[in-house]
Amino acid sequence: MPTVTVLPDDVAVTAADGEGILAALYRSGFGYRTGCRRGGCGVCKVDLVDGEVDYPVTVAATVLTPQERTTGTCLTCRAVPRGDVVIRLRDERLRCLIPFLHPERKS
DSSP states (O other), X not given: OOEEEEETTTEEEEOOXXXXXXXXXXXXXXXXXXXXXXXXXXXXXXXXXXXXXXXXXOOOTTTSOHXXXXXXXXXXXXXXXXXXXXXXXXXXXXXXXXGGGOTTSOO
């Protein structure tokens, strides 16, 4: 099962095989600013710092351009990690949405 590490917060969660990055974060009690959560708006874009992802569901080139893909932009609602990945949020921090899963973290 792949590990997803989120910077700048240095939080790591495990993704189930075939599970998208955003789904793994939500299931683990974390989240950040998102939009439609189905690949149509691009609000969940982050920087892919390390690792590789697949897009098993088609993502429109108007949402994630070929240039963005090659320069490391990742659409977390549709991206499925191929192995361990590191992503960096853009201008925000990860939030703990379900505090009882992570009592040591504040929202």
